[in-house]
Amino acid sequence: MKPTVSEALKGMREPILKSWREAIISQPATSQLMPCVSTGRFADPVGHTVDEGAAGILDWLCGVAEVPLADAVDTSGAAYGTAGAANGVAAANMASVANAHLADICRIKAVQGASASQALGFIFQLKEIIHYEVEKRSDRTVATDTLYQLDRRIDQLMLSAIDMYSEQRERITQIRIDEMRRLSGHISRGCQR
DSSP states (O other): OOOOHHHHHHTTHHHHHHHHHHHHHHSHHHHHTOOOOSOSTTTOHHHHHHHHHHHHHHHHHHOSSOOOGGGTTOOSSGGGGGGHHHHHHHHHHHHHHHHHHHHHHHHHHHHHTOOHHHHHHHHHHHHHHHHHHHHHOSSOOSOHHHHHHHHHHHHHHHHHHHHHHHHHHHHHHHHHHHHHHHHHHHHHHHHHO
């Protein structure tokens, strides 16, 4: 019997996570904000956020429940088929945590001002990293349908990330517009005196 997604990834979690963190941080826009060599929440907040976010998202991918990120707020159990409400609530909590981590990373990427394809390319790199780790295994215990399920979840992750990134870019644009209005108001009042 071939393993499920969660069983297949649990053994590969650490090498996948290490490679994915490097992929996220090595992107040009992100690496410019990460000159700090030390680690920790206060010494390197961006690096810490990326580390925590990557781990949380990968935990969601490795999770037992197949809960879409979009359904993360539905805790009724209806979206989880026969798993029932108890599993649905736990899965929804896991998905909402992954959603929050993804939002944090998207917020960092949006501030950097890169295009969406540059900022969010790290999500598709996760597919490559996972496929590489699976190919490295000589026993080939991961079934094609398992990889297909995982690829679908990563695609879903990308769609959610695009929405989050766009929302954050709109917020930044609105902040800039509000600041320009505020400054122009100060200038016009100064000219009237």
